[in-house]
Amino acid sequence: MNYRHVFHAGNFADVLKHCVLARLLTYMTGKDKPLRYIDTHAGIGRYDLSGDAAQRTGEARDGLERLKAALAGNAALAGLMEPYLSALKAENAAHPGLYPGSPAIAARILREQDRLILCELHPEDHAVLSANFARDRRVKTFASDGFSSLKAHLPPVERRGLVLIDPAFEERNDLERSRKALADGLRRFAGGVYVLWHRIKDRAETDAFYAGLAALVPSECLALELHVDTIRADGPLSACGLVIVNPPWGTRVECEALLPALATALARGPGAHGVVRDLSRQDA
Ligand SMILES: C[S@@+](CC[C@H](N)C(=O)[O-])C[C@H]1O[C@@H](n2cnc3c(N)ncnc32)[C@H](O)[C@@H]1O
Structure with missing residues (x-):
């Protein structure tokens, strides 16, 4: 395991x-019931962008820093980003x-009655994660394989929840393992909100992944794509996606405004665009 998110x-x-x-959790905490x-x-859990590791790659310059620059004078974008920007502001304080x-982000938005389960397989990163949340009684961390251990945490006693995959x-089969974890999750907790992040480096691979999901998800399933440049198999990552199963009411409309705005703000090249599809309606 060489990958370090820092x-x-x-x-x-x-x-x-x-x-x-942040938007999904803010919406879900609009009801009193625990989740x-x-x-x-x-x-x-949290990262020091001024530290050596983050500075070495400087990836935040094409992400967070470009976003901050774009927010000035763009009230619509700032409004859509509000829950995220609030969490950021609280960390920066x-x-x-x-x-x-x-x-x-989740710990900032969730309430006293909510619970967090955090899995991290890398032993050193798990130790830091655990230390970062040691004083938060809502949080339990596990040094476990998140794909295979997801089943053990479902369904949650609260019967309401969001799963981030x-x-x-780093591993060749991560996309297939993500699909399988989602399938396992839906069998145990069909009403949960699932958010699955994936990279997009090969159009055919991504479309095949969507086709597999369309057969799996019984209800609404959105596929968001953010492209900051044209995809090049041998180039740096320039596109990624989020699959949202059982999106809360209004998510599609919000994302249809958010994705093009983000693509404009974070564009690195001519292929920049943002798109939202509904996989359950087969319009991918
Ligand atoms: C993309 S990063 C996570 C970033 C984090 N979700 C966030 O948004 O702040 C992926 C993490 O998964 C960890 N990891 C890799 N394989 C894993 C597995 N099978 N189960 C759990 N964690 C794993 C890596 O060590 C890495 O910290």
Whole structure:
């Protein structure tokens, strides 16, 4: 396991994933009933963008930094990003260079009655994750394989929840393992909200993945794509997707506004665009 998320924190993929996650959790906490958040690939929870590792790659410059520049004078985009920007602001209040990963964003938005399950397989990253949330009684961390252990956490006692499946794509079969984890999850907890992040490096591979999902998901399933440049198999990552199963009411309309705005803000080249499809309606 060589992947460490600190080298990629705050990049364009994080901006998309974290912004959508923050919006979904904000919507779901609009009801008093408790809910459970399950992060199958949690990372360390929060990242120091001013530290050596993040500075070495500088990926946040094409993500978070471009976004901040685009927000000035763009009230519509700022409105769509509000829950994400609030979490960011709260982290920065503690330490100016801190960037919230998915666990920190969830912990900022969730309430006293909610619970968080965080899985991270890398032993060192798990130790940091565990230390980062040691004082938060809502959180349990597991040094386990997030794909295979997801089943054990479902269905949650609260009967309401969001599962984030966010692999490192270090292993060749991560896409297939993500699909299988989603299938296992839906069998145990059909009403859960599932968010699955995937990279897009090969159009045919992504379309085959969507076709597999369309056969699997019984209800609404959105496929969001953010392209910051034309896809090149041998080039740096320039596109990624989020699959959202059982999106809360209004998600599609919000994402249809968000994705093109993000693509404009984060564009690196001529192929930049953002798109939302509904896989359950076979219009992919
Ligand atoms: C993309 S990063 C997660 C980022 C995090 N979700 C966020 O948004 O802040 C993927 C993480 O998964 C971990 N990982 C890799 N394989 C795993 C597995 N099978 N189960 C759980 N974690 C795994 C990696 O060590 C890495 O920290």
